[in-house]
Amino acid sequence: MKAFGALHPLVLFCYFIAVLFLSAFTSHPVLLALSLLGAVCFWATLEQGGGFWRSMGYYAVLFLLIAVTNPLFSHNGVTPLFFLNGNPVTLEAILMGIDIAALMVSIIFWCKCYSLVMTSDKFLYLFGRIVPKLSLVLSMALRFIPLFQNQAQRVGRAQKAMGLYAGTSYVDKLRGGLRVFSVMVTWSLENAVDTGDSMRARGYGLKGRTSFSLFRFTLRDGVFLAGTAILFAAVLAGMRMGYLHFTFYPEVAPVQTALAAIWCYVCYGLLAFLPFILETEENLKWIYSVSKI
Amino acid sequence: MKKDLLVLLAVVLLAVFVIRGTEIQSVDEYYLTHIDDISEDSETVFLSIRCDTILENWDALDSALRSEQYVPKDGVILQKTEYVLRPGDSVFDLLSRATRHHKIQMEYQGVRDNGYGSAYIRGIHYLYEFSCGPLSGWLYTVNGAFPGYGCSKYFPKDGDVIEWKYTCDLGRDVGNDSGSGLQGR
Numbered sequence: 206m207k208a209f210g211a212l213h214p215l216v217l218f219c220y221f222i223a224v225l226f227l228s229a230f231t232s233h234p235v236l237l238a239l240s241l242l243g244a245v246c247f248w249a250t251l252e253q254g255g256g257f258w259r260s261m262g263y264y265a266v267l268f269l270l271i272a273v274t275n276p277l278f279s280h281n282g283v284t285p286l287f288f289l290n291g292n293p294v295t296l297e298a299i300l301m302g303i304d305i306a307a308l309m310v311s312i313i314f315w316c317k318c319y320s321l322v323m324t325s326d327k328f329l330y331l332f333g334r335i336v337p338k339l340s341l342v343l344s345m346a347l348r349f350i351p352l353f354q355n356q357a358q359r360v361g362r363a364q365k366a367m368g369l370y371a372g373t374s375y376v377d378k379l380r381g382g383l384r385v386f387s388v389m390v391t392w393s394l395e396n397a398v399d400t401g402d403s404m405r406a407r408g409y410g411l412k413g414r415t416s417f418s419l420f421r422f423t424l425r426d427g428v429f430l431a432g433t434a435i436l437f438a439a440v441l442a443g444m445r446m447g448y449l450h451f452t453f454y455p456e457v458a459p460v461q462t463a464l465a466a467i468w469c470y471v472c473y474g475l476l477a478f479l480p481f482i483l484e485t486e487e488n489l490k491w492i493y494s495v496s497k498i
Numbered sequence: 499m500k501k502d503l504l505v506l507l508a509v510v511l512l513a514v515f516v517i518r519g520t521e522i523q524s525v526d527e528y529y530l531t532h533i534d535d536i537s538e539d540s541e542t543v544f545l546s547i548r549c550d551t552i553l554e555n556w557d558a559l560d561s562a563l564r565s566e567q568y569v570p571k572d573g574v575i576l577q578k579t580e581y582v583l584r585p586g587d588s589v590f591d592l593l594s595r596a597t598r599h600h601k602i603q604m605e606y607q608g609v610r611d612n613g614y615g616s617a618y619i620r621g622i623h624y625l626y627e628f629s630c631g632p633l634s635g636w637l638y639t640v641n642g643a644f645p646g647y648g649c650s651k652y653f654p655k656d657g658d659v660i661e662w663k664y665t666c667d668l669g670r671d672v673g674n675d676s677g678s679g680l681q682g683r
Binding site for chain 1: 624
């Protein structure tokens, strides 16, 4: 069930660049809400089961932490709610904190989706020929965290099997975790060197070498690439013309409801929900096919 | 389990320490309704807050602030007013008391939050540093001269005239050619 992931790597890469760029360079609450929702919905189709809710809980806490931080350091705004050590905590600062939190969490979710969809073989297929060294480093950097987590769990299990820090006390667990972490730092350095050596031994990046891949650029890919480009250009044009300008200080600006601005929201919404729509369509088709058996 | 309880105790103690160090006031408590009465023998100073330079640099102003609500037409945020000078009052104390009395918004960076050893006024009446170009911010003069001290390090005398002025050009447009004396920088 990976309709979106089956697209050509070039289309996927362009899509993620477009979405990440637009999310990172806007502070407009409508766009950020669409971006956050789109990313979470897409991620829900990729990561099913218990992992989804556990992550959602974790990111909800992160969201609140970021949202609370802004009013502690920024005291601008016309609506003071209360005063903290002689500086106002304002409604505007809290709203802006929520906005910043939406921006950061949506970007984290897009990156999580990216790492699930753009596997390192796709990335190396795109850039392995043009910039071999950089693309190897980048693909190693991008898979570093998942690999690190995986290996940390394995080391942790091994430690537990040996009976180290197996107590129920949280302090013991924390100390065990620190020990695993120090093991992991050494291991990851060594692993990176090993990977580099191994790739060199295989002749990676040498002239005249070809590599096998199954990716073919079909008409469907072309349509999606064109669609992404058009939506991206439309939203970018809206940004340049000031329709997506938004300010929180000193007073929260009203959300623009000009026709052009609404078109920008629609375009951005389509762009953000594109993978989710694709995945849902595929899932429905699957359910329908199963029901006919 | 014993270790857990010890750690929990430490965390609770830290939380209590942090909470005791924060003072929470409601809006009504913060804004002063009454200020020291001026009597015959009290020492006084004059204080005013102006932003005339913004009117001359309207194009550089942040578009969200281009309204009479934030920049008064005559550039006067606080008329020249006489205030009681309590013993040991710094310019910052006076400004703080005046803004609290007149319900003027003011944000400052505390003495411990910067490297200058003095409070730094970031914004008054929603007009912040950098709101009107990269060289803009708040400055103060005492009897027309720039003291060259941070506002919580300068202690005015009886009868001094303190003026807070908004500059759009690092002080040059309000008569400070040396570039020093920018709130002590």
